[in-house]
Amino acid sequence: MDNSQNIIARSATTTAPPQVRSHVDEVAKLIDVSKCIGCKACQVACMEWNDLRDEVGECHGTYDNPTDLTPESWTVMRFSEYEDTNGGLEWLIRKDGCMHCAEPGCLEACPAPGAIVQYANGIVDFDSNHCIGCGYCITGCPFDIPRISPKDQKSYKCTLCSDRVNAGLEPACVKTCPTNCIEFGTKADMLARAEKRVGDLKELGFRDAGIYDPAGVGGTHVMYVLHHADDPNRYSGLPKDPRISPLVDAWKGATKPIMSAIIGITAFAGVIHYMTKGPKEEPEEQPDAHEETPPHALGYDATQRNERGHDAGDSAGERPRGDER
Amino acid sequence: MTNHWVDIRNANLILSMGGNSAEAHPVGFRWVTEAIEHNKAELITIDPRFTRTGAVAQDKAFIRTGTDIAFLGGLISYLIETDQIQREYVLNYTDAALIVRDDYGFEDGLFSGYDASTRSYDKRSWMYAMGDDGFVRRDESLQDPRCVYQLLRAHYSRYTPDMVSSITGIQVDNIQRIWKKIAATAVPDRTMTILYALGWTQHSIGSQIIRTAAMVQLLLGNMGMPGGGVNALRGHSNIQGLTDLGLLSQLLPGYMTLANATEQEYRAYIDKRVKQPTIEGQVSYWKNYENFHVSLMKSWFGNAATQQNDWCFDWLPKLERPLYDVLDTFDRMSRGELTGYFCQGFNPLASFPDRAKVTRALSSLKYLVVMDPLNTETSEFWKNYGEYNDVDPSQIDTEVFRLPTCCFAEDEGSIVNSARWLQWHWAAAPPPGDSRPDTAIMGELFLKLKQLYQQEGGVFPAPILNLTWDYKIPAEPSPQELAREYNGRALEDLVDADGNVTRRAGEQLAGFAELTADGKTAAGCWIFTGCWTEDGNMMARRDNADPYGTGNTLGWAWAWPMNRRILYNRASADLQGRPWGTNKAFIWWDGEQGAWVGADVPDFPTNSPPSQGQMPFIMQPEGVGHLFAGQSMVDGPFPEHYEPFESPVPQNLLHPGKEQARNNPAARIFDADREALGKPEDFPHAATTYRLTEHFHFWTKHAELNAIVQPQQFVEIGEALAEEIGVAAGDWVKVSSNRGSIRAVAVVTKRMRPMRIGDRQVHHVGIPLHWGFTGAARKGYLINALTPFVGDANTQTPEYKSFTVRVEKA
Known part of the structure; x- marks a missing residue:
């Protein structure tokens, strides 16, 4: 990939990521739900920029269309009519799509070397050439985002327009949003902007306004400003405390031999790496190190993540790590 | 728009009514979100449905379709009775103090002069009373029972909160809460902007709804102010240009009017349209009508148009009917x-x-x-x-x-x-x-x-033989040639009073003040004069400089008239020429320069000092804004609520039992079309048609991307109605009027609730309009199978927004 120098994590890979670049800021997309009018311009811009065309579907009795994420619709607007106990009604509209987790469950779950990568700026991207269509990324995703295409059995999701961002542009959805409900910048700037908007909303009487940047996935590079941050579920089922599914741990034990065969070449490379460089850290934590299956080949090794672009103390050592337990 | 898109950000209160601004104008809506965030403005929307605008509004009310005059008329009464008007503004900048003729009256829902046989009014009595000096009489105390203020007060005294509630279906406490918020903009340093669209226009009382809004803004002192005004969000790209260029059947370019068949004589035609001041010393800019008219005829017919042949007046069509709509x-x-x-x-x-x-x-x-x-x-x-x-x-x-x-x-x-900006664009x-x-x-x-x-x-x-057609490639006039022609040029050298040449023959004109009635100038559309001058194409300018921080970018494109961005902007300053509020400073009198200066091109004689007493509404013969419309409307000088021609409510609650006053008495309806109206017992639901953000009219269903994000026809109904007819979201329903029927998927929503109107419960049925039988989206029915063939009394814009239907499971 043309952005290879910026990769900090790569699925099912043991080779160390590149180290030289040191000035990459983490980026974030901020979606201020309180400003969203549900116009779907972002959906259209996404299809246009990424050369996607979903089906001309049907009306299912709501404004949602397409009604769900698909391999061709990497973002959709979800409309929800929320009635409170006093008869007050809100029409909550949320742009749904990949959250670009700091600790991406998809990447952790992915058995195909290099099919999922994470860049120093925080973008989690799919390299479809390496995708084997196993669907584990879907299991790994706490937000139910990736979709496998029946055309080519490969998994697709929002790239945060990594191609645009790499060239210094904002994502297409941000560019097109008419109300500035979607903004883009460094994560630090977007957090500051979100804080300001939360203050505005509190002034307007939304006592529970807040930022959605869930800690359970190490924070996200797509964040929301919500009027009701106490109850994200109201926004078409946005999870309150997303975590990587325990199934991601479970499958690894059961399917290891099969996956080993599939990823043999990379595994071999890993073996060479292991033999020449040796285990770099925490060897005592490795399970009974099968020589043909290097410890990090099956999963995402956060301990080897390049720290570039991440805040000190980024959760490498804190989060649940299936393959080491 | 009296104001412009960017100016919305200067508002303190935004009333989105008669339009779903977020839905139909998402890009312009950016300025609403700007106002909310950066000016701490409040957005209020009043609509039959909870809309996309409603999704981001801080306050809202749900109104029965076609009853906006009741809501706004009640507001007028509330403003007057609670004395929440901008008094100095109202007294000086409106006609509140002017006296109306004794024979003007209003009784049983009809204004004086009604002729039932022709469904029209003799408007003679709808006039101000003239004094012996030949000018309009006035009463500064506003106490004379025949002054506009007292007549207005009396007219709307019937619009009590209870009456408004029973007509509109909005609960009294909701009405009063919103009225109170609106009234709070009567102070000099706060303004409300009103955003409307076809939700006001497409009624048999559409023009009068819009007038009621303008009257509210005059009473609040919000006209001519930054962040104020009455702002039509136009529905088609360049539809503003269409009306500007006179494509409506009774118009000539620049809002000049065609003669009717009884006006065969040039001088009488002109004299009727040349408006002399009716209050001493006022500007009355239409007094220049002949300059504009003759310049148009010279533009069209060149040397063939001469003083001797009345500038070819005989060649112009004369209207045998009021409108060829x-x-x-x-x-x-x-x-x-x-x-x-x-x-x-x-x-x-x-x-x-x-x-x-x-x-x-x-x-x-x-x-x-x-x-x-x-x-x-x-x-x-x-x-x-x-x-x-x-x-x-x-x-x-x-x-x-x-x-x-x-x-x-x-x-x-x-x-x-919409903001009257002529923006040049290039082929992509x-x-x-x-x-x-x-x-x-x-x-x-x-x-x-x-x-x-x-x-x-x-x-x-x-x-045909004499029409000017001097384009370089006659079969293909270029946009540049046409634009220069609209702007106009001098045909001979123009000289000032001292004989100095001010403009050489052949030069482009800089403004319509240069136009003359002696055949020395030509201009194809006088209000566009200034768009392509000797300095080039003003419309192609792209300078976003905003030196006063008001969002007024005079170097970006060009706005008619004369690059003014806010109409009547002289009214943004008080009688002495000082801004009403420091936060609302826009243009003001600079005594040292002896000129009006500020962020905009003054909509006023630049060197006319406040002491001269000329008033801001320079297009009116009185120089003031009209609360009383005089003879300018066909259906009454004060707006009155009439029911839509098809209404779920069998009578006008303001005039119970008065059949003539149930619907607009002056609206034209052909006999066969009246026969085709449905009865409430057969078609009990209030229907309204509209657009969705995902589509533009009937065009974008031809575009794949738009078809993907909104593929298939639907109608919206509330949960209560859905339950009544046994329909769930996604089921098919049949919607019928007395003229036809359609089938569509039902969107069942909490956003539409039944309303209590008098003794009955009224459901609304929302009918988006975009589908048809050609294009990339799924085929659908043309929804105008349902709508009635009757229009607004003044414009004949069809009543698409209020009619009645029956809904059943298909």
């Missing part, structure tokens, strides 16, 4: 009175009411020419599309010609936006296939016609 035209077409029809950028089968009647009308033509970039329904009205267009082609003899035009992105020229791509610019098609057609007249003579050839 689309309803009138299709009514005559349906009776076989038209042979051919040119349909340019227009899809009448889809867009006009009572589709069955439109089909009959088109079928009676000998030929139909459709100029359009798209394969419109109209161009295939003769073709059977099953349930979506169930016609028998063998019974239709109309010959249809399709002339493909290029679309806006494929040609160059100016587009006038070459037009596909055989498509050509409209101007090239019309150019070639004109030359062919001219050739036929030259060869064969014919009836009345003079206007």
